[in-house]
Amino acid sequence: MLGRTIESVEVLHPRPVRRHLPGAEDFASRLTGRVFTDARRRGKYLWLPLDSGDALLGHLGMSGQLLVQPQDAPDERHLRVRFRLAASEAGPPLELRFVDQRMFGGLSFSPAGAEVPAELTHIARDPLDPEFDDTVFVGRVRRSTSGIKRILLNQTMISGVGNIYADEALWLARLHGDRRGDRLRAVQVRDVLDAARTVMTAALGQGGTSFDALYVNVNGQSGYFDRSLEVYGREGEPCSRCGTPIRRVSFMNRSSFFCPTCQPPPRGAGGGPARGAGRG
DNA sequence: AGGGCAACCTGGGGGC
DNA sequence: TGCCCCCAGGTTGCCC
Secondary structure: OOOOEEEEEEEOOOHHHOOOOOOHHHHHHHHOOOEEOOOEEEOOEEEEEEOOOOEEEEEOOOOEEEEEEEOOOOOOOOEEEEEEEOOEOOEOOEEEEEEEOOOOOEEEEEOOOOOOOHHHOOOOOOOOOOOOOHHHHHHHHOOOOOEHHHHHHOOOOOOOOOHHHHHHHHHHOOOOOOOEHHHOOHHHHHHHHHHHHHHHHHHHHOOOOOOOOOOEOOOOOEOOHHHHOOOOOOOOOEOOOOOOEOEEEEEOOEEEEEOOOOOOOOOOOOOOOOOOOOOO
């Protein structure tokens, strides 16, 4: 895609460009004629800098895909936005396609956003970013009364960690997600940070986690890190370290998976074994 | 401050 | 077969 001129932009569904307030036509006209110069990301946001110094900003949400396709590829069922890209010395014309079933994600035009879009100022760096500051993160965690899983999912504290990798990192670090940040030792916070890096690096090496065809790279290929998951989606299966059945609990309108032996819940918190009186 | 929860959406799968 | 409920990799914002 890099170095190619956007010949036209076709918005097939208005919802994915809803964050571009001037509307779909304005979105298309601002991008038409521009050239993609780079592809960057911060956490789960990505942006494509343009020769104008602006950027195309995007987030895949739960089900989004950004695909690079030949012109004659049949339209995907949930194709929402099509960018027709001119031929270049690199090859024949291409299309960049935003495909999204649930449309929680979206695209927008970020004025002067080539370096870092202003919309991302609240998003922390991710743990694989060379400029991520471990010491600052450890300090912030240890001043927070929130549970460590909630902190890992808080994109203003650390970005790029989602529900799967948070659970996997906590298992690796032998920490229960309800453990409060301010009750963790610095070495425990560093351990969970290292664990997140380990899990995310391994997942990237296997092309990501793909439970179904929704989760693919720009070439439409699935990753296979799901085969390496230790706890996520494995309720009732034995922990590979100790054999205890993995548990699933409801958390933030979703699920958390953990080993109740390797990752004991904090004392005094709900969910742990009640001392004295039973639970009815 | 921070925990709980609804909202934003579509679709797949299981139970009945 | 069909309907209903639950589930899903994210983020925001409101209420308490």
